[in-house]
Amino acid sequence: MLLTEHQEQYENRGRQPLKGRITPEELTMVRDSIMYPHMLTMCDKSLQEVRRTPNLLKQPLGEFIQIVMDKISREMFSLRRELRGRNIKVFDDETLDGIIYHRYSCRGYEDRFSIVREALRSEIGIRLAKYCADILHPSFKEARRPDPGSDS
Template sequence: MSKLDGNERWKSKMLLTEHQEQYEERNNKTLIGRATSDELTMIRDVIMFPHMLTMSEKSLQEAKRTPNLYKKYFEQFIELVMDRITKDLFALRRELKSRNIKVYDDETADGIIYHRYVCRGYEDKFGIVRETLRSEISFRMARYASSIFNPNPTPPKKE
């Protein structure tokens, strides 16, 4: 509580809008501080998508090298998956930027991949176990693949 809070004299004074916004930002605790669980999920995804693109690129190069009757279709399929991952990655980066969150390069220690991030002035590390990342990547890749095979899934009927 400041000295002026209880003083009735200051209630009638005018306040510029930019000063009002600064005052509200300073007093609003939700704008400053740690990332929410949704934002941590977004940070995890922005860490995961480049790994998914690298894995897809390796699969694409392998598909190009092998002689196969369906080689052209495998290549097109992998490129479709990579396009969707790239679109999601750009949208996610745009959303993180709008929320004033920056994610920096990684370091690995004892099978855990750490990324440093700054969320509205609060700096912290995000760590994910390599095996957890692998399982999440395989789950996401399966979801991307099924979305290509079945672009408009019909919801199950209720009986």
């Protein structure tokens, strides 16, 4: 038998995170804060490679990669601001046996976040594909729009 105020606390106990404990949403934010610098590094390497090659499309490819990097940077800074607002700090740690470890502090609670390098690489590939699709999407719409003068 619970008192009314205790019943309400009991029902709400699963909805609010424990003091200092990180929520699944915040853990995703920590993962993203680790992932964004890796994404920028990969894009920068691609940009440098494109600039070195004697490719006819060097200029447009370079501009496209720069647009992707700008989008990643904006999201990274926005995410860092959000983490700071939630009093979450992420620290560089170590890489051991293909696993990347980072320490984080969340409202006084400290723990380590680990992610397998291949899982991070896969997530980066998915995210980069999404960014490219978001940037190119208006072009695809225009290219697929039927010609008003055609019979089909």
